[in-house]
Amino acid sequence: MDNYAVEMLGITKIFNGVKANDAIDFRLRPGSIHGLLGENGAGKTTLMNILYGLYRQEEGIIKINGKQENIDSPTKAISLGIGMVHQHFMLARPLTVVENVMLGHKSRRGILLDTKETAEELKDLSDHYHMGIDPYTKIYQLSVGEQQRVEILTAIYMGAEILILDEPTAVLTPQETEEFFHTLREMRKDGKSIVLITHKLEEIAALVDEVTVLRDGKMIGTRRAEGITKEELTRMMVGRDVMFNFPPLAEMNLGVKLSIRDLTAVNDRGVPSLNGFSLDIHGGEIVGLAGVDGNGQNELCEVLTGLRKETGGSIFLDGEDVSGKTPRFYIDKKVSYIPEDRHTTGLAMNWNLKKNMILKAIGSKRFMKGGLMNEKLITQNWDTARDEYQIKAIDGDEKARALSGGNQQKLILARELNADPDVLIANQPTRGLDIGASEYVRQKLIESRNGGAAVLVVSADLEEIMQVSDRIAVIYGGRLMGILPRGADVYEIGSLMMGKRQEELAHE
Amino acid sequence: MNKKFRDSLINLGETLAMLVLALLVGALMVKISGNDPLEAYSAMLTGAFGKNPLKSQMKIYELLVKVIPLMMVAFAMSIAFKAQLWNIGAGGQFVMGSIASTAVALYVPVPIPFRIALSLAAAIAAGAFWGWLAGWLKVRFNANEVITTLMLSYIANCILLWLINGPMQDPYSDLTQSDVIPEAMFLPRLIGNYRLHSGIFILVFVAVVMCFFWKTPLGYQIELVGQGRKVATYSGANVDRTIQTAMLISGGLAGLAGWIEMFGILHRLFPDIASNYGDISNIIALLGGLNPYGIIASSFFFAVLINGGSSMNRMTNVPYSIVDVIQGLIIIFVIAKVILHRKNSSAAVKKSK
Numbered sequence: 001m002d003n004y005a006v007e008m009l010g011i012t013k014i015f016n017g018v019k020a021n022d023a024i025d026f027r028l029r030p031g032s033i034h035g036l037l038g039e040n041g042a043g044k045t046t047l048m049n050i051l052y053g054l055y056r057q058e059e060g061i062i063k064i065n066g067k068q069e070n071i072d073s074p075t076k077a078i079s080l081g082i083g084m085v086h087q088h089f090m091l092a093r094p095l096t097v098v099e100n101v102m103l104g105h106k107s108r109r110g111i112l113l114d115t116k117e118t119a120e121e122l123k124d125l126s127d128h129y130h131m132g133i134d135p136y137t138k139i140y141q142l143s144v145g146e147q148q149r150v151e152i153l154t155a156i157y158m159g160a161e162i163l164i165l166d167e168p169t170a171v172l173t174p175q176e177t178e179e180f181f182h183t184l185r186e187m188r189k190d191g192k193s194i195v196l197i198t199h200k201l202e203e204i205a206a207l208v209d210e211v212t213v214l215r216d217g218k219m220i221g222t223r224r225a226e227g228i229t230k231e232e233l234t235r236m237m238v239g240r241d242v243m244f245n246f247p248p249l250a251e252m253n254l255g256v257k258l259s260i261r262d263l264t265a266v267n268d269r270g271v272p273s274l275n276g277f278s279l280d281i282h283g284g285e286i287v288g289l290a291g292v293d294g295n296g297q298n299e300l301c302e303v304l305t306g307l308r309k310e311t312g313g314s315i316f317l318d319g320e321d322v323s324g325k326t327p328r329f330y331i332d333k334k335v336s337y338i339p340e341d342r343h344t345t346g347l348a349m350n351w352n353l354k355k356n357m358i359l360k361a362i363g364s365k366r367f368m369k370g371g372l373m374n375e376k377l378i379t380q381n382w383d384t385a386r387d388e389y390q391i392k393a394i395d396g397d398e399k400a401r402a403l404s405g406g407n408q409q410k411l412i413l414a415r416e417l418n419a420d421p422d423v424l425i426a427n428q429p430t431r432g433l434d435i436g437a438s439e440y441v442r443q444k445l446i447e448s449r450n451g452g453a454a455v456l457v458v459s460a461d462l463e464e465i466m467q468v469s470d471r472i473a474v475i476y477g478g479r480l481m482g483i484l485p486r487g488a489d490v491y492e493i494g495s496l497m498m499g500k501r502q503e504e505l506a507h508e
Numbered sequence: 509m510n511k512k513f514r515d516s517l518i519n520l521g522e523t524l525a526m527l528v529l530a531l532l533v534g535a536l537m538v539k540i541s542g543n544d545p546l547e548a549y550s551a552m553l554t555g556a557f558g559k560n561p562l563k564s565q566m567k568i569y570e571l572l573v574k575v576i577p578l579m580m581v582a583f584a585m586s587i588a589f590k591a592q593l594w595n596i597g598a599g600g601q602f603v604m605g606s607i608a609s610t611a612v613a614l615y616v617p618v619p620i621p622f623r624i625a626l627s628l629a630a631a632i633a634a635g636a637f638w639g640w641l642a643g644w645l646k647v648r649f650n651a652n653e654v655i656t657t658l659m660l661s662y663i664a665n666c667i668l669l670w671l672i673n674g675p676m677q678d679p680y681s682d683l684t685q686s687d688v689i690p691e692a693m694f695l696p697r698l699i700g701n702y703r704l705h706s707g708i709f710i711l712v713f714v715a716v717v718m719c720f721f722w723k724t725p726l727g728y729q730i731e732l733v734g735q736g737r738k739v740a741t742y743s744g745a746n747v748d749r750t751i752q753t754a755m756l757i758s759g760g761l762a763g764l765a766g767w768i769e770m771f772g773i774l775h776r777l778f779p780d781i782a783s784n785y786g787d788i789s790n791i792i793a794l795l796g797g798l799n800p801y802g803i804i805a806s807s808f809f810f811a812v813l814i815n816g817g818s819s820m821n822r823m824t825n826v827p828y829s830i831v832d833v834i835q836g837l838i839i840i841f842v843i844a845k846v847i848l849h850r851k852n853s854s855a856a857v858k859k860s861k
């Protein structure tokens with residue numbers, strides 16, 4: 001009988017009477033990478049939070065290296081050599097990498113904090129795994145990908161032999177993902193055991209040894225990853241086949257709807273992040289905006305929805321100069337916005353789901369009766385949205401924070417698309433969504449386009465951009481590097497993303 | 509609907525448990541101080557309700573008299589609190605309302621009915637202005653409202669002291685108080701010579717309005733701003749304006765409470781007219797979970813505690829400060845509950861994705 005690094009047996013976790021995990025058996029072999037797959041709300045994060053001591057299971061036992069353990073806190077988990085990297089990083093931004101590492105955990109050797117020594121050890125670890133992290137940089141100066149590496153580095157430094165990664169690649173560019181996989185393979189070579197939660201099936205084939213699939217809180221099965229097909233995995237996850245194909249987009253020409261001219265803006269730290277960006281988007285067209293995270297995409301979206309004031313340039317909507325208008329103005333002009341940051345911008349986390357569905361319609365006649373917001377109308381609205389967008393929730397009275405990540409995203413989508421937008425700005429619309437839901441969202445974006453809306457899709461996922469876009473615009477350093485037609489070459493897009501101009505490419 | 513109902517039952521249960529716990533710890537204190545807790549609490553109850561509640565009408569009327577300012581100020585605070593604006597200076601807004609309305613009553617030579625209307629408007633306007641100032645300071649200079657409302661409250665009390673020592677001092681005595689307002693302007697008493705006055709109708713009206721307020725678009729808007737600046741802005745709310753509006757209404761209600769107290773009970777200005785309504789109502793609002801029904805219930809609870817406490821003080825060896833202790837405990841429990849809930853629901857979820 002061989003020992004497992006982790007054995008979770010008969011794990012059941014109940015939230016408000018709903019089984020998020022239902023008698024799940026999960027076994028992780030030492031020195032392997034184990035994929036954890038499932039649709040949104042299947043219970044992946046919950047299961048791993050239990051292993052990491054954040055939640056207590058109602059039933060079931062956990063064995064670490066063959067020994068039954070009672071993991072009642074993350075501290076306990078860490079002492080057992082378990083590390084977890086959540087999708088939302090929890091680093092103190094004004095501090096340096098080494099300070100962050102020491103902050104939570106003092107020093108492994110006692111009360112004395114030895115910055116220099118710790119920094120050196122971190123540097124060694126970072127070099128060993130090709131992470132390229134300088135322990136003395138401040139967190140806010142790091143890209144998202146680098147921050148994630150810091151989190152992993154911290155976990156390893158703390159002595160993690162079992163590493164849980166919750167959707168780590170959702171925020172990475174294709175290049176970063178490659179490097180990241182390289183790091184993970186090195187770790188496997190060193191005997192570490194890794195759980196990788198993901199929605200991307202290619203990653204299973206590329207990296208993983210075994211894969212476990214959850215559906216509706218139940219375990220469907222564990223398979224060797226070798227030779228398993230996308231279709232098989234999808235069937236296990238969804239319980240049916242999912243269409244992957246998209247019909248070619250029918251030509252529409254409705255004229256320029258949204259026109260962006262020489263836009264400049266600064267980010268939250270006052271650093272210029274849009275440097276004269278120009279772009280026209282036509283009605284009935286999806287423009288995909290490709291670019292490495294942090295090149296001005298977020299600022300662009302915010303300026304286009306009135307959430308950030310531009311420092312120069314102008315925006316025209318149907319030919320009218322709308323620069324400097326308020327968010328309300330854009331909402332009334334039927335500009336819908338799916339923000340990247342759903343936790344503090346897209347949702348009121350402590351409000352219930354019904355109310356979150358009408359965030360932008362407070363005071364709208366549609367939901368009022370006799371001068372008051374009408375509970376019944378609001379509930380009806382929620383019920384329809386839940387059914388149409390298949391949001392997994394109890395009854396709409398629970399808080400938004402009780403939803404799984406993917407279902408939160410679906411709620412935002414439902415709200416923004418139900419407003420029947422003329423212009424739709426979608427920033428990372430499928431981040432954190434399972435394949436079924438992602439396809440559905442893309443379908444919806446295209447429906448919106450076919451209905452005549454001008455759509456801007458910002459995504460770190462190149463494949464997604466190529467799938468839905470009529471034209472592909474590439475942003476780098478807050479400038480437009482070039483516009484490519486549908487069906488353009490990935491490498492060409494990639495080069496533009498790295499800052500080469502289209503003209504330069506032509507000369508090569 | 510079902511779950512909602514269950515949640516509010518759980519919430520109610522937790523609140524009751526908190527109160528019981530506070531009273532138990534209070535009993536322990538009484539015991540330690542060498543007195544009999546049972547005797548103390550029964551003295552408190554008879555103090556609040558009389559020996560035979562059916563016969564001692566006076567006690568009941570006195571409870572209502574106490575409930576009026578407490579509940580009004582608690583409503584006032586709840587409006588700001590919902591927007592996460594910690595208007596702890598409602599006492600100051602109450603004082604400004606009292607001053608303005610008394611000044612109108614004493615010095616504006618128009619016929620009495622007009623003067624009443626004018627004084628009412630002046631009270632609301634003065635309270636509203638005082639509350640709005642804190643809102644404006646927050647929006648304009650990002651000044652923390654906990655500090656500004658507290659400071660403005662001190663200033664209001666200083667203005668009051670200056671006025672009743674100077675320009676508005678009672679011409680017929682040397683006391684630091686103002687002249688009595690014309691008797692024709694008193695809020696009429698309802699039953700014989702008992703102090704219960706018609707201000708209670710205004711309270712009932714306000715309570716009814718409050719039960720609907722959180723369903724109005726404005727109520728939603730205020731609550732939304734309390735959910736965070738980012739999400740409120742994203743949703744199209746004008747956050748700065750809503751902050752000022754919430755403080756304006758909050759202050760206006762506190763000013764109205766001042767008017768009722770002035771014309772119903774006090775009839776003249778003197779130091780400390782706001783008593784400690786500001787502090788107690790703060791606890792009432794939080795204990796009631798900012799919910800109108802919760803506030804109504806907690807107001808009665810505190811009225812019993814206060815009225816009962818002072819007569820317990822007279823009838824037994826137990827000092828009134830035991831009431832303060834119980835209040836303090838309730839504050840601690842309310843805060844503990846909020847923190848616990850946050851820990852349970854958010855911490856884990858926030859950490860996950």
Ligand SMILES: Nc1ncnc2c1ncn2[C@@H]1O[C@H](COP(=O)(O)OP(=O)(O)OP(=O)(O)O)[C@@H](O)[C@H]1O
Nearest residue numbers: 015020040041042043044045046402403404405406
């Ligand atoms: N703290 C909580 N309170 C109430 N319900 C919760 C809580 N956390 C998770 N749930 C519920 O448990 C179920 C599983 O959620 P979980 O976050 O584990 O899903 P997931 O598989 O990670 O999905 P996703 O891919 O969308 O992140 C969901 O239905 C969710 O609504």
Ligand SMILES: [Mg+2]
Nearest residue numbers: 044045405861
């Ligand atoms: Mg998850």
